[in-house]
Amino acid sequence: MDLRQVRYAIAIARAGSLRRAATVLHIAQPTLSEQLKALEKAIGVELFTRSSSGVKLTEAGEAFLAQATVAVDAFERAVSAARGKGRSSRLGVADGLDDMLARLLPELHDPRLRVAPMPTAEQIVSIMDGTLQAGLGYAPGSLPRSVARMLIQRSPVRALLPRDHGLAAQERIALADLAAEPLVTPESDAGRYLEGFVRNGLHPRLGPAAPTHDLVVKLVEDGAGYTLCVRDTVPVPERLAFVPIVEEVPPIEVVFLWNRQSDVHDLVHAARHLARTG
Structure with missing residues (x-):
């Protein structure tokens, strides 16, 4: 038999x-x-x-x-x-989340894990088709039922600009004042940076765009303008300063994403630890 x-x-x-x-x-x-x-x-x-x-x-x-x-x-x-x-597991990581990745990896102890730099929207598609096991990204507006999410960190949106900039001395900056200055954004995710302005009926002045989060910060350091949506827990050069915004702007939410049907218990466990420690 x-x-x-x-x-x-x-x-x-x-x-x-x-x-x-x-x-x-x-x-x-x-x-x-x-x-x-x-x-x-x-x-x-x-x-x-x-x-x-x-x-x-x-x-x-x-x-x-x-x-x-x-x-x-x-x-x-x-x-x-x-x-x-x-099989090796693949973890997608959105731009600007290297600090989160550095805290997540020690919890995994998985030599087969491969990290794939990937925007959040692409992570969702790849998780659905099984080419990606999980992802670290920014909270999307909606998700397919098959994709689960876990909030890892919520941060207020603040302006990041040179300390010697005229607006940097204020305790809080109004979006109307920022709208007159050049806004530096990443090439692939500018929408998140404009959301606060759109909600308040403002049209920001767009400055240069950069391929990555790190280069956005570098352009701001070089005096090309200011930026938003950089979490204030991320290290930035001493010449730059975070300044709160007057208006209520939707916070930056970092999320862990995975397919509900996949066996990714180790990844989910590590993500929960990351969420608990902030």
Whole structure:
């Protein structure tokens, strides 16, 4: 007796005939019949009664197939779990979250983990199609039901500008004042930087764009303008200062994303620890 023969018996029971089962299994009917006979011989009982209209489980067959189906399902789950442990996991990380990644990695102890720089929107698509196991990104407006999220950190949006800038001396800056200054944004995620202005009916003056978060900060340091949406827990050059904003602006929310159906317990556990420590 082997597992293949048990699978064949399950297929025959579901199909109700050898002919239909052979079609589903893509094997010849005589071959399927021989495998069934071999299984019945190994067990020592008939599993099916045969007739011109098809096959029907015997009482012994019903007892065997009930337990065999559970066993085959358990075997398949075991194989899936083993393959999952043997494969490398991919973690997407949005730009500007290197500090979060540095705190997350020591909790994982997984030499197979691969980190993939990736915008949040792309992370969501990749998590859905299984090419990415999890991601660190910024809270999206909505998510597919299959993708779970965990809030890791919430930070107020503040202006980041040179300390010698005229607005840097204020305790809090109004968006209307900032709108007249050049706003430096990343090339791929400028929308998040404009949201506060749009909510308040303002049209900010757009300055240069940079490929990455680090280069945005460098442009601000070089005097190209100011920026928003840089979490104040992220180290910045001494020449720069964070200044609160007068208006209420939606906070920056860093989230951990994963597929609800995936076996990523270690990643989720590490993310929970990260969330607890802020």
